[in-house]
Amino acid sequence: MLPLNWLFVHLYVLIDDAIKDRTMPIPARPGPPPACTDAEILTIALARHLHGSTSEHAWLRQVRADWSHYFPRLPHQSEVNRRTRWLWGAFELLRTHLAAQVGQDPWQQIDTTALPVKHPSRVRGPDSWAGPNDLVAGFGRDVAHGEWFYGFRLGLRCDLDSRIVRSWEITRAAVNDRGVAQDLLEQAAPPVGLLLDRGFAGRGFARAQAERGTRVVLAPTRAERRTAPASHWRPVAVLRNRIETTNGEITEIMGLARHGAHTFWGLLTRTAAVLCAHTLWLVVLKPTNKPT
Known part of the structure; x- marks a missing residue:
């Protein structure tokens, strides 16, 4: 697997481009835009599953401690959870987009x-x-x-x-x-x-x-x-x-x-994120980076 810093950069660029070119359209929310972007939230969620971290709390704590220069405005875990659940459809849009690149x-x-x-x-x-x-x-x-x-x-x-x-x-x-x-x-x-x-x-x-x-x-x-x-x-x-x-x-x-989900919608979000991460690994990361 890629080193974590490369993985964060690779995922963020891929996701940000997909949002900007409407491959992964995200409906606008009322109110001012959040300090931490949707691309950052999606990057952190996908990187967690690709990295094999089973604890969301421990993962966010590691990101805050070691990668705050990449994610300087990372919100509290409860807000990360709410926004990730709201974005669950984005994982599926990205997964189908990646899968379509392979016959x-x-x-x-x-x-x-x-x-x-x-x-x-x-x-x-x-x-x-x-x-x-x-x-x-x-x-x-x-x-x-x-x-x-x-x-x-x-x-x-x-x-x-x-x-x-x-x-x-x-x-x-x-x-x-x-x-x-x-x-x-x-x-x-x-x-x-x-x-x-x-x-x-x-x-x-x-x-x-x-x-x-x-x-x-x-x-x-x-x-x-x-x-x-x-x-x-x-x-x-x-x-x-x-x-x-x-x-x-x-x-x-x-x-x-x-x-670790507590509701069906939390389970749905985690399932969509894991399947997106798995497809991303097979289509994008695995061909050039052998897993350790």
């Missing part, structure tokens, strides 16, 4: 991963885990870790080769994977092929995708790995592991698994 792969993958949140019984005040369209937190099974969780589920549609996220959604914790896939594919051009886990298996789903011109290939089961020759299942399993790598980068390395 879409003909083969794609879809997967879901757990987004745990604190149960209302563990926090004071009313239940704040309510989103739009009657979306609420609930209990679900995290198959990857073999445990139950309370929260939501993040659905991702990624290119097989570049691993760039093409679309995403936050949905209920207990949800049919095929329903998530249909949502993520609804507004997209049909890919040539989809490499999916067994949770997406279903004749009706495969038939519907075939009618759109998309071939569905399922990852091998454990039983198939035990009984079939490795040459039959290993190539597909290796390719399927790419989306597991993407999930790990997003949830563990960039900290979405420890998001």
Whole structure:
């Protein structure tokens, strides 16, 4: 990863240019302009996830202590939170702009991963885990870790080769994977092929995708790995592991698994910021800077 001073400069120039040329339009707010610009707030948020800091408080304290000459008018953490939530759509605009610079792969993958949140019984005040369209937190099974969780589920549609996220959604914790896939594919051009886990298996789903011109290939089961020759299942399993790598980068390395949000809108903002940071790393930073 770039040294932190280079990262701040690189991000700020990229974001400021995107705001000025209306690639990332930000609606005007009433009142005088804030002392700390929107470009600075977005830069700090993206740099935090790219740097792998899981504590927002510790990150802002480090920025104030070591980088005050870059951000001399950084507001209090509560104001940073409010303004970052207000700017959540800017993360998504920047992510889609960056992703569009890379041609879409003909083969794609879809997967879901757990987004745990604190149960209302563990926090004071009313239940704040309510989103739009009657979306609420609930209990679900995290198959990857073999445990139950309370929260939501993040659905991702990624290119097989570049691993760039093409679309995403936050949905209920207990949800049919095929329903998530249909949502993520609804507004997209049909890919040539989809490499999916067994949770997406279903004749009706495969038939519907075939009618759109998309071939569905399922990852091998454990039983198939035990009984079939490795040459039959290993190539597909290796390719399927790419989306597991993407999930790990997003949830563990960039900290979405420890998001620290207290409301659904805070979770939405952090998710949009992490996915923007991940796309920025794949499209802009990774080609010229190998991660350490």
